[in-house]
Amino acid sequence: MSMPTLAAADEVVELMLEVPAGQVIRYDLAALRSALGITDPTRIVVETDGSRQAMVTVYPSNPLANVRAVTREDLVMDRHGRIVAGVYHNGRPVRKRLFDPSTGSAQRFLLFGTTGAGKSRALQLELIAEKINGIVSWLADLKEGQSVPEAKGNVDFYGSSQEEAILILRSGVAVAHARMRRYSAAGRNSFALGGDPLLHVRIDEANRLLEKGAPYRDEATGLIKELGRTGRSVGVGIGLAAQASHLEELGGSDTLRAMLKEGEVTLLRWSSSMMRQLVGDGLLPAGEQLQTIPKTLAERVLRSQFDLDEDDDDDAPGTQGTGYVLSGPRPTAMMRHLRVGSIAPLPGLDPEILALYGDDEPARLEVASHAAAAAAYASRHDPVAMAALCQALQAEHEEKSKSGAVVSISAGHSGGLLEDRVQAVLASADAPMTAADVLDAVNADGGKAVKVGSVRNSLGLLADEGDVARVGRGLYALNR
Ligand SMILES: Nc1ncnc2c1ncn2[C@@H]1O[C@H](COP(=O)(O)OP(=O)(O)OP(=O)(O)O)[C@@H](O)[C@H]1O
Ligand SMILES: [Mg+2]
Structure with a gap:
């Protein structure tokens, strides 16, 4: 069925549809538009009762193109x-x-x-x-x-x-x-x-x-x-x-x-x-x-690249x-x-x-x-008082996220990859650490105990990947 058979160009068409008892109405909007020859998607509205019935409304043009102003x-x-x-x-x-x-x-x-x-x-x-x-x-x-x-x-x-x-x-x-x-x-x-x-x-x-x-x-x-x-x-x-x-x-x-x-x-x-x-x-x-x-309500029209008309x-x-x-x-x-x-x-x-x-x-x-x-x-x-409160909030938050970071690191990474644990230790350190310091800290994070050789290996890997920097003799720090 095509639209002209249903209505004149300026009429609204309303279709009531129903599926047999025992079925639930389903639809494919794109297919429906294609069947009805409608290119502007805002001209067609489908509402269902959530069960067997659907109402399809087809408008000659978008019915909401012009909407009045709100009043008090x-x-x-x-x-x-x-x-x-x-x-x-x-x-x-x-x-x-x-x-x-x-x-x-x-x-x-x-x-x-x-x-x-x-x-x-x-x-x-x-x-x-x-x-x-x-x-x-x-x-x-x-x-x-x-x-x-x-x-x-x-x-x-x-x-x-x-x-x-x-x-x-x-x-x-x-x-x-x-x-x-x-x-x-x-x-x-x-x-x-x-x-x-x-x-x-x-x-x-x-x-x-x-x-x-x-x-x-x-x-x-x-x-x-x-x-x-x-x-x-x-x-x-x-x-x-x-x-x-x-x-x-x-x-x-x-x-x-x-x-x-x-x-x-x-x-x-x-x-x-x-x-x-x-x-x-x-x-x-x-x-x-x-x-x-x-x-926008611009119609989607396919245009050949050889088409010389430029009326975009x-x-x-x-x-x-x-x-x-x-x-x-x-x-x-x-x-x-x-x-x-x-x-x-x-x-x-x-x-x-x-x-x-x-x-x-x-x-x-x-x-x-x-x-x-x-x-x-x-x-x-009071903008001055408000700015002070905002600053206090910022400071409070920074304080919290510092301690929060340490807590979540020790809770989150202790069972994980050694590289992650090493990185976490370096992330919460204020100064560069030696491999021995890192070893102690890793073994204190509540996870599996490790040997110094494994820590050195991890530090080497992390340094190769650019996550960790060698700063001075035997000292390591996180690359931030
Ligand atoms: N109901 C409306 N009728 C007509 N024009 C509207 C309507 N609502 C918004 N506009 C127009 O659309 C513009 C953008 O609206 P609005 O700023 O509310 O969008 P937004 O979703 O908040 O966008 P952003 O993501 O940029 O914040 C408005 O400046 C106005 O010109
Ligand atoms: Mg907005």
Whole structure:
């Protein structure tokens, strides 16, 4: 069957399909597009009921090419704690939950997407909604404050460095614990709006904090886990926006697994490995596919190298902000976030975004939790005091990682290759060592006892490979 037999060129076609009882509907989007003669992947949407039925919608052109601007009214929570954040391909509103009044649960938010997919704008929309709804926002914008610049001054606590992110997270955890104590002393076992405000800790570019080799990865992972675990019932939510091709990059795969399963998850333009993992993790039912979101709406046309026409269409409209709300009622329905501010780059802050935030003061943390939020919170508007706290954090961290390195070396390498043990010994030494010194240290690391000849052999091998340098007569040091 081909499209012209189904509809005129400007009509929307909806097909309801069903497989016989006992079978589960499966489909291959690429094959379906090929069968229907569709080259623009954003013109076709397949949604299933997860069992026998599927609905295929074919549009004459991308239905989300133009999406209206967000208004303050969109961002006022309804009685279910939801705001309007976008539109589905069929024009229906996309609702995201900021709070669950039926259980009193604070939410966890995840926004994934490759670079330029529209993560920061979607985050900005949620931050504006937080201000409008009296939610206390604490934000770390890890692109040096470049991603959501209008948020500064419109959130209660703002940071733009890794150290500030850690201080924000530590304060957030401390507030959650303080609230827990306070609520349990008062005989309360849940959170309700009207007393303490909701507190949302948000991190944009969370990958920078959580990726392998990031300086505070372990602590950040622990704090985020703790917020996810204890914050829910005391009105403290956590939200991450991240560019990640693999969950491993975000503090290890199981850190976020629970958050992913229970959180508000929005997936913008993604990489294929991320998608495989989401399916592998059961976030998307097997057999379900998400139509890939291309970077632009330019049609892919094969052109011969002998074709002299050069009409490469460079200004085809982009697809930024397009994605899927995986935790919503229609996880496989393509949606796009409402436009927030100017699409074209501006020289300074965006007046449209500032107007959405409004002139009033953002909601502030309750006084009863100020002590728990500690010096970092008290210093948040004092750049000198904040810089001192960040420096102290850096120093504390360096101290820890020094002693931590020795501990992990003796624990980790004592049973391993002799070369590794020798390297570990040299790594924790302050000065070059003789083979005899190395021998003693290796034999003290808790592993198998070795002889001096083996140590000399290992030192020779490591020197040949360039890992170890001979510095002066009989002295060895690690090449750093
Ligand atoms: N919903 C939207 N509608 C239209 N345009 C949008 C939308 N969201 C984002 N854009 C456009 O896409 C651009 C990139 O968006 P944004 O900065 O949010 O992406 P990002 O995923 O945070 O990118 P990065 O990885 O660089 O941080 C914006 O400057 C804006 O012009
Ligand atoms: Mg961004």
